[in-house]
Amino acid sequence: MAKIVAITGNEAVANALRQVNPDVCAAYPITPQTDMMQRFSSFVSDGEVKTELILVESEHSSMSACVGASAAGGRVITATSSQGLALMFEILYIASGTRLPIVMPVVNRALSAPLNIHGDHSDSMGVRDAGWIQLWSENAQEAYDNTIQAFRIAEHMDIRLPIMINLDGFIISHSIERIEYLEDEEVESFVGEFRQLNPLLDIAHPVSYGPLILPDYYMEFRRAQAEVSTKVAQVVLDIAEEYEKISGRRYELFESYRLDDAEIALVILSSAAGTSKDVVDAFREKGIKAGLLKPRLYRPFPYTEIGEALKHLKAVCVLDRADAFGCSFGPVYLDIATSLYPYKEKPVLINKIYGLGGRDYLPEHAELVLNELVELAGSGKVKSYKEYIGVRE
Amino acid sequence: MAKAVTLKELSKKEVLLAPGHRLCAGCGAPIVVKMVLLASDYPVVASNSTGCLEVSSCISDYTAWKIPWIHNAFENAAATLSGVETMYRALKKQGKIDKEIKFIAFGGDGGTYDIGLQSLSGAMERGHNMLYICYDNGAYMNTGIQRSSATPFGADTTTRPAGSVVPGKTEQRKNLTKIMAAHNIPYAAQASPSHWADLVRKVKKALEIPGPKFMNILAPCNRGWRSRTDDAILLSRLAVETCYWPLYEIENGVTKITFKPKEKKPVTDFIKAQGRFKHLFKPENEGIIKIFQDEIDREWEKLKKEEACFAS
Ligand SMILES: Cc1ncc(C[n+]2csc(CCOP(=O)(O)OP(=O)(O)O)c2C)c(N)n1
Ligand code: SF4
Numbered sequence: 049m050a051k052i053v054a055i056t057g058n059e060a061v062a063n064a065l066r067q068v069n070p071d072v073c074a075a076y077p078i079t080p081q082t083d084m085m086q087r088f089s090s091f092v093s094d095g096e097v098k099t100e101l102i103l104v105e106s107e108h109s110s111m112s113a114c115v116g117a118s119a120a121g122g123r124v125i126t127a128t129s130s131q132g133l134a135l136m137f138e139i140l141y142i143a144s145g146t147r148l149p150i151v152m153p154v155v156n157r158a159l160s161a162p163l164n165i166h167g168d169h170s171d172s173m174g175v176r177d178a179g180w181i182q183l184w185s186e187n188a189q190e191a192y193d194n195t196i197q198a199f200r201i202a203e204h205m206d207i208r209l210p211i212m213i214n215l216d217g218f219i220i221s222h223s224i225e226r227i228e229y230l231e232d233e234e235v236e237s238f239v240g241e242f243r244q245l246n247p248l249l250d251i252a253h254p255v256s257y258g259p260l261i262l263p264d265y266y267m268e269f270r271r272a273q274a275e276v277s278t279k280v281a282q283v284v285l286d287i288a289e290e291y292e293k294i295s296g297r298r299y300e301l302f303e304s305y306r307l308d309d310a311e312i313a314l315v316i317l318s319s320a321a322g323t324s325k326d327v328v329d330a331f332r333e334k335g336i337k338a339g340l341l342k343p344r345l346y347r348p349f350p351y352t353e354i355g356e357a358l359k360h361l362k363a364v365c366v367l368d369r370a371d372a373f374g375c376s377f378g379p380v381y382l383d384i385a386t387s388l389y390p391y392k393e394k395p396v397l398i399n400k401i402y403g404l405g406g407r408d409y410l411p412e413h414a415e416l417v418l419n420e421l422v423e424l425a426g427s428g429k430v431k432s433y434k435e436y437i438g439v440r441e
Numbered sequence: 442m443a444k445a446v447t448l449k450e451l452s453k454k455e456v457l458l459a460p461g462h463r464l465c466a467g468c469g470a471p472i473v474v475k476m477v478l479l480a481s482d483y484p485v486v487a488s489n490s491t492g493c494l495e496v497s498s499c500i501s502d503y504t505a506w507k508i509p510w511i512h513n514a515f516e517n518a519a520a521t522l523s524g525v526e527t528m529y530r531a532l533k534k535q536g537k538i539d540k541e542i543k544f545i546a547f548g549g550d551g552g553t554y555d556i557g558l559q560s561l562s563g564a565m566e567r568g569h570n571m572l573y574i575c576y577d578n579g580a581y582m583n584t585g586i587q588r589s590s591a592t593p594f595g596a597d598t599t600t601r602p603a604g605s606v607v608p609g610k611t612e613q614r615k616n617l618t619k620i621m622a623a624h625n626i627p628y629a630a631q632a633s634p635s636h637w638a639d640l641v642r643k644v645k646k647a648l649e650i651p652g653p654k655f656m657n658i659l660a661p662c663n664r665g666w667r668s669r670t671d672d673a674i675l676l677s678r679l680a681v682e683t684c685y686w687p688l689y690e691i692e693n694g695v696t697k698i699t700f701k702p703k704e705k706k707p708v709t710d711f712i713k714a715q716g717r718f719k720h721l722f723k724p725e726n727e728g729i730i731k732i733f734q735d736e737i738d739r740e741w742e743k744l745k746k747e748e749a750c751f752a753s
Pocket of ligand 1: 490491492493494515516548549550551552553578580581582583584589
């Protein structure tokens with residue numbers, strides 16, 4: 049039985065974490081995540097969860113403690129944003145290389161310098177290849193649903209990898225939306241009991257975590273880690289199917305919005321996808337065959353599936369809420385380009401950078417881009433492969 | 442509480458760091474680890490920072506650790522163990538574990554005095570029930586003998602080599618044991634493998650005390666100290682007898698010196714057998730030995746006064 053509430057994204061995710069009731073949580077404040085862990089801490093203070101909190105002195109220690117706690121054998125969470133995620137960088141690789149199913153909501157925010165506390169995707173994009181699974185959310189409902197599914201995905205016996213649930217800073221974390229909560233018991237039985245794998249606390253069967261691996265084996269370890277990634281997509285789909293049964297909400301690797309018969313399309317992550325869908329609808333009403341693709345499982349990236357979904361289009365624009373310096377393209381653009389590369393016939397592909405540091409992304413922006421795509425689909429002539437939108441030149 | 446142990450008793454216990462580790466012959470670190478683990482009457486779970494001890498004790502398929510052991514990174518042995526210890530408390534509370542387990546972190550001086558100080562300080566402040574042990578060999582040995590803030594004054598290291606203008610390390614050591622005691626933890630101590638009974642007693646005592654404990658243990662490194670391979674125990678004894686490495690403990694704020702040399706030896710007794718101080722014996726560097734000696738004297742006097750404060 050769903051319960052309908054008006055709630056912020058941070059509160060929704062904190063509530064999902066309460067319902068999952070993990071064993072250990074490490075927390076360190078950073079805007080716009082702070083309020084999520086505060087809420088979770090009050091569940092601890094009020095005895096609503098069995099969780100032991102570790103109020104660490106930095107995010108580096110937060111992720112370090114998560115590695116220790118997870119290796120010890122139990123369900124472990126933390127959350128962060130921006131500089132906090134950047135400070136964790138070193139240990140993110142250790143968490144994934146050690147195959148520890150740590151669950152971490154990341155409330156996406158810009159990186160310094162200049163210092164900016166508002167939303168963009170630079171933080172999670174900066175660690176996209178650290179071996180963590182990444183799920184992205186369009187709104188508070190998706191952030192809540194992704195959080196609950198994340199535990200099942202990370203802890204799946206074929207995978208055992210850490211997972212990030214991404215939600216846009218402020219736009220999702222601090223805005224109040226209508227969302228449907230599952231009942232506590234539904235979540236409890238959905239996530240089930242934590243299953244241990246070689247726990248450090250099993251004194252009778254001592255294990256060593258974190259060995260030194262010399263050149264004779266290192267590549268085999270890394271290759272094995274890559275092999276595990278190939279299993280993630282199917283697990284994500286299976287768990288989404290199970291989740292649909294209890295929630296009625298359907299999730300896939302990505303969302304295809306009016307894409308099947310489309311000629312032009314936008315590819316865009318998280319909250320801006322919502323705004324864009326309205327504009328796509330408006331274009332459809334004008335008789336223009338527009339569509340949209342919103343990645344959900346961003347790492348490991350489902351190249352084949354996304355390539356298949358986009359290959360029939362005439363023109364596509366990938367909108368990135370993170371830049372890549374050194375004259376490169378936005379990270380999502382690079383992935384989409386890679387997914388389309390194997391096809392002989394493929395759409396013209398352009399890239400727009402938008403919304404950095406919390407800059408508004410407006411329906412007008414989507415409109416401008418779609419108009420450009422209409423032109424491109426006709427002429428095939430690209431003026432510029434990468435542009436910034438909504439920026440004062 | 443901790444009672445005196447005999448060698449005979451210890452010799453009957455299983456050595457929990459197996460032979461076949463790849464630390465250098467004559468290295469002080471494994472001696473320290475073996476003594477510490479022998480001292481425990483409880484099952485121990487250990488964490489280890491990156492450094493000589495770690496890279497040499499668990500390579501690929503082989504591990505020298507007969508106890509559960511985790512290496513995470515260089516600066517986070519304390520933070521990692523605080524996670525392990527917290528999970529232990531969580532599972533114990535839930536009735537999923539019933540054994541009494543002790544938690545010990547091992548870090549080199551680089552991973553403890555320098556890069557890991559924040560994580561150590563954080564873990565101590567949070568009050569995790571763990572014993573942090575720094576095996577202090579006075580430099581970043583694993584990366585090839587670079588100076589750390591534990592490197593003794595005047596020592597020649599690869600990043601502060603003794604040259605014609607710079608006479609080795611120009612700063613005094615950081616007093617980490619005191620810094621840890623200033624966290625108001627219930628127990629902080631210094632020990633040396635030369636004084637094994639004292640070391641074992643301190644570890645036993647620390648493990649009985651709930652909450653965060655810290656021990657700083659001297660661990661000679663013949664590669665870095667440029668000393669003879671089999672001199673680890675001799676040199677650690679001289680370190681204690683010259684009061685370069687005083688043996689003491691601070692229990693609930695009360696300082697107690699646990700070994701007072703009958704006759705305090707000059708620091709030259711400790712440093713002359715080590716190649717890293719060779720340059721100090723050149724006539725132009727006489728002043729440096731004097732500064733070194735003066736600092737030791739001052740610290741020793743201070744320690745004795747501290748102890749006297751609490752004498753009833
Ligand atoms: C973040 C980081 N910086 C630097 C290093 C390189 N590094 C590995 S071990 C080490 C020195 C370890 O010195 P210490 O802690 O004193 O232990 P020892 O080698 O003396 O046993 C250094 C600098 C590292 N692993 N990680
Ligand atoms: S270099 Fe020194 S500390 Fe490292 S293993 Fe060799 S003797 Fe031990």
